[in-house]
Amino acid sequence: MIRAVFFDIDGTLFSHKANAIPLSALEAIEALRKKGVLAVISSGRSYQEILELPVIQYPFDGYILLNGQMILNERFEVIAEDAITGKDKEKLIEVFNEKEIPLLLVEKDRMYINFYDERVKKTQSAIATAVPPVGEYTGNDIFLASAFLTYEERIALMSRFETLKAVSWHQYGIDILPKHSGKMKGILSYLEKTGIRKEEIMAFGDAENDIDMLEYAGIGIAMGNGDDGVKAVADFVTRDIDEDGIAYALKHFGLID
Numbered sequence: 001m002i003r004a005v006f007f008d009i010d011g012t013l014f015s016h017k018a019n020a021i022p023l024s025a026l027e028a029i030e031a032l033r034k035k036g037v038l039a040v041i042s043s044g045r046s047y048q049e050i051l052e053l054p055v056i057q058y059p060f061d062g063y064i065l066l067n068g069q070m071i072l073n074e075r076f077e078v079i080a081e082d083a084i085t086g087k088d089k090e091k092l093i094e095v096f097n098e099k100e101i102p103l104l105l106v107e108k109d110r111m112y113i114n115f116y117d118e119r120v121k122k123t124q125s126a127i128a129t130a131v132p133p134v135g136e137y138t139g140n141d142i143f144l145a146s147a148f149l150t151y152e153e154r155i156a157l158m159s160r161f162e163t164l165k166a167v168s169w170h171q172y173g174i175d176i177l178p179k180h181s182g183k184m185k186g187i188l189s190y191l192e193k194t195g196i197r198k199e200e201i202m203a204f205g206d207a208e209n210d211i212d213m214l215e216y217a218g219i220g221i222a223m224g225n226g227d228d229g230v231k232a233v234a235d236f237v238t239r240d241i242d243e244d245g246i247a248y249a250l251k252h253f254g255l256i257d
Contacts, residue, residue, distance in 0.1 A: 003200040004038035011206040015241050028247035031256040042183050068186025069143040080189040083141035088161045104146040120148045123172045145176040167209035183213035221249045
């Protein structure tokens with residue numbers, strides 16, 4: 001029996017074509033929660049970012065943010081967090097201060113970038129999010145960094161770190177986080193708080209940073225508009241987000257009528 005369903009935001013729950021959550025998805029999630037199944041966000045986005053999207057206005061039972069680096073309950077209270085530490089944090093600050101590539105840092109209550117160019121503006125526009133303000137490192141904990149670069153630049157950048165990894169969310173956008181982290185780790189933390197087992201969860205996703213949670217979940221669902229690598233690891237490939245993909249999958253597995 002499925003007791004909780006985890007939803008990625010971009011390209012899964014939120015359609016950038018319609019600039020909205022499809023009505024069919026909202027109705028399906030409402031029906032799901034009425035049956036006592038938890039609906040949980042699982043995204044690479046920060047709390048500050050989801051405030052800009054029409055997601056926060058709808059009730060969810062938890063929020064796994066920053067690719068598992070920060071977990072909030074239904075009241076938006078932090079129940080678990082995992083900051084970047086050690087020598088690789090210092091190297092990350094060096095990259096930020098060098099200003100050779102656009103690098104965004106995410107703290108608990110603030111996100112800022114070292115500089116931005118046309119690539120950054122186009123990439124952020126593609127996910128319906130404004131470019132963060134330019135700022136200086138504050139000395140606070142860093143939970144995630146995002147870089148805007150080509151594949152070749154990504155290889156060169158990540159070779160500087162020993163304990164960090166990159167996951168893609170756009171052709172020119174990557175998130176940088178500890179190798180032990182990811183949406184799967186965030187889900188594990190959430191399940192420890194609720195007593196739910198992995199066999200009792202379903203997860204929906206469409207991009208590289210969703211792969212680990214789809215592989216971990218009892219049932220992993222890839223969106224029809226998802227990347228081929230995501231579809232390859234999924235237990236089921238549903239329809240496109242704009243073709244009622246979430247509702248279709250939930251009905252297929254009998255979670256809603």
